[in-house]
Amino acid sequence: MNGSAALPPESGAGALSAGELRDAVARGDVDPAAPVRAALERAAAIAACDRSGLNILLYTDADDARDQASAVAERGRRGAAPGPLAGVPVVLKDNIATITLPTTCGSRILDGYVSPYDASAAARLRDAGAVIVAKSNMDEFAMGSSTEHSAYGAARNPLDSARVPGGSSGGSAAAVAAGLVRIALGSETGGSVRQPAAFCGVVGVKPTYGRVSRFGLVAFASSLDQIGVFGRTVDDAALGLQVIAGHDPLDSTSAALPVPDYRGAVRGAMTGVVIGRPREYFPDDLDPRVRARCDAAFDALAGLGAEIRDVSLPHSRLAIEAYYIIAPAEASSNLARFDGVRYGLRLEGDGLRGMYEATRSRGFGGEVTRRILLGTYVLSAGYYDAYYRKAQQVRGLIARDFARAFGDGVHLLFTPTTPTPAFALGACAEPYDMYLSDVFTCTANLAGVPALSLPIGRVDGLPVGGQLIAPHFDERQLFAAAFALERALGAAAHR
Amino acid sequence: MAVTIDDVRHIAALARLGVDDARAASLVSELNTILAHMDVLSTVDTSGLDAVAGIGAFAAPLGADLGPPIPLVRPIESFAPQERDGFFLVPRLSTHEDPEAA
Amino acid sequence: MTASSPPGDRYEMVVGLEVHVQLATATKIFCRCSTRFGGAPNANTCPVCLGLPGALPVINQHAVGLAVRAAQALDCTVRPSSAFARKNYFYPDLPKGYQISQFDQPLAVGGCVTIGTRPDGSPVVVNLTRVHLEEDAGKSIHDRYPGATAVDLNRAGVPLIEIVSEPDIRGSAEAEAYLTVLKRILEYVAVSDVSMERGSLRVDANVSARIRGESALGTKTEIKNLNSFSGVVRALEAEFARQCAVLDAGGRVEQQTMIWDSASGRVSPARSKEASHDYRYFPDPDLPPLVLHLEWIDEIKRAMPELPEARRERYRTEYAMIGASIVERLVASRAVGDYFEQVARQSADPKAAANWLTTEVPAALNASSSSLDQLAVRPADLAQLITLVNSGVVSHTAAKQIFATMVATGDPPRRVAERDGLLKVSDDDRLAAWIDEVLAASPEEAARYLGGEQRLQGVLVGQVMKRSNGSADPKRVNQLLAARIGR
């Protein structure tokens, strides 16, 4: 495939927002089987599961999806209250454990692995009546920013199939952008939801660290990982997050805090709201077209009554460096469990040691291998203080910058989500070049604060994302601003 | 600080990643390229700062000493690469070639 | 000095011990699987302790409480905030590729154990470095299937504390004393079943040899695989002798891990190729700091069961009639002391209770190689037996026989005595009949006794007791026999 893909127009239930569809199912106007069937038919029509096509979905199971849909319908017939996602088809990133479809993290080392338990987020979706229709393609173990680094082939951007959908949650972002589903789950370690949301022209939210249970999210870097939600609109994303957010006793890092009503967040004026414009996120060499889109968004926010204030987050310039020490360090330990002993791939070698080495060196791809080695190195004797400890201290400084900005009366920050729109497949030959596409996003992971990307316009037909960042656990304010900005920009967000 | 080929072999051994000589050589330059970017961190004054582990300032919750455990919907033999009598089987450790060694 | 004199003359054995103790919880430390011993392979496992992708740990509150109690019993300082760290290494029975342990922020630091008294009366004290919490690994079985190692993860995630001593121990006898005292304290505070057979107490020893009179420590080696106290003693002696020989030959002791083979009585270097361990410890990002509220720490301290030292003092005053060496035996284990106190209270005869607990009871346990909690005779029954003796209902001789039957059947003493005809007989007619039978059976002794050889009276009383199955009242038998020769 090459160049722009002409996606067939959406129709019927597929054109409804997640909330509208759920209400139609709740009223009995729509049989849950219909939107599920529509999603899978559309997936087939646009070659979403096809390795030589868009390759955005790795696993689907029409029979299982139908069974889930009829279980939702049956619940309705028995008079049970319809869940907040009754009959809504959803796609999950391939690193979120599900008992039906495989969970392979885009890696050969988990080829064929089907989890014997559901991730808490998956279980909450099922309880809410959602139907899990597919697992989506991703950079192997979420290591990458393009969804090119999947053992099952690169995924393509549905808006321009010569370009990447971003990553690592590229498959989920693309599934929403291609109109397969209105809600998909991704995961973030350093921008892996917001960056592909920006590249695919959809909404992506990374909640506060601790807001959504990580139980069942296959760990990349545990202190940074967080499940995020893609929506076609802010409302779709808010509804998805509403369902999966909240305390989980199975995750010791999950926050025992109440979850406010995100969809009910104020959707109008922003009088009295102070939006910070952090200068480090608007460097001199920023693509002027991206800058122009951001300026237009600032104008829209100001037009809604918000006050725009210049701020500084000086340590954000060190974020990539700190991130690429902390994340590989944790990954080197988290990925030690893939050893061929209990599950997943096993390749024989000379004795036990040979089995370990054959399994791991051939089961993991190049980027994963590189990061495991980098992480092993920075944790090893003699280097820990210079790298890992130092990076954690810098992380503390980055977080302190955010705390100071928010403490000084700034309610939200607004930045570009990425320095550039979606790049072409194969454009990032050097690993470090690709790392740089996370430069504006990975700070929120390091600081643990919630952030959301939404479309703010296009450059050469490619979407540009704008990022809102809020204080810890203030997703409601994030959504309030996103609702307002989405409405103010209107069709301009997709032009 | 620069990574040497011996460092790569050492960390590859620690990580149980079989790496041949050609790959080891290219990894030396790949890792050094990445680590060169990281050296900027050493210029930051972090004296007197605690290393933060995780950003949430929570204390670990403590669970009750009570079952049941999280159930497996499929048994071990459904995902184990090699299983026998309920055990996972792996190639015998080279340090235990003689059966009497414990 | 010559190389032919015993090494102990020139060198001093310096030992530090690391003791792993399984905590007595119902479920594992980071998941809610049972800790029960002896289940089918991998029966007690779940996503967490199998290390399945995506699973996360949650700390068991009871494990923390028991660890705090143990640390307090060892006089450690419990830290209000500690942290879990990952110790990274590959082994088939280590499911996640790392062990969750504590590293630079342990649960408790300091502490000490008094293991005896020097001739001058000063205490011999072993200081502790730390006590920390960690998870156990699973079990690798190497001899079950040809060419394969079988992995059972039932044990993976069982809560342990590791008690690390300073290198304050001098010689293998002190090492044994330290372990004995440590085990006793842990048993007293009920944090563990401290069973070496079940692997709930495991010891690694760090040992070095240094020239007597020097203050710097020599290079140490670590001996693993020590699974009995006598094994610790033998392994320490063997390794010390090896090190002394190396030093005497002008060599240097290499810092390494040694494996003890109890069958051959030899230590040999671990065959692992990975000589240089690099565990890459770092704080476990899945677990926030372990923060203990001071009120909880205080509450655990207030609820601390009586420690051996305190019990010894209490017995000395409460049971002044019991000798010091008997007290020592009663306090050797909490179970013995608890049993003793119940018998003493219910029989109102502490001296008899102590006597039973240090003679017949251990003999019975020895004979059946069982432990006190398995003994069929419950304290109330033994107390009743003592009361029967004291009230003259059964004789001392019969009591021992009754006890043996109680051990075998679990029946109460009076029922045994009645059923087996062991109630004390004071009836002169029946006693006279037994005396007649004894005299008839041994005419020669009878003649000598009746002829005035009074010292034979004891022998004859013994024979009457035997013939009566211990039920004859020995006092009355003596009187009746004496009457036969007109005394």
Ligand SMILES: [Mg+2]
């Ligand atoms: Mg240990």
Ligand SMILES: [Zn+2]
């Ligand atoms: Zn478990």
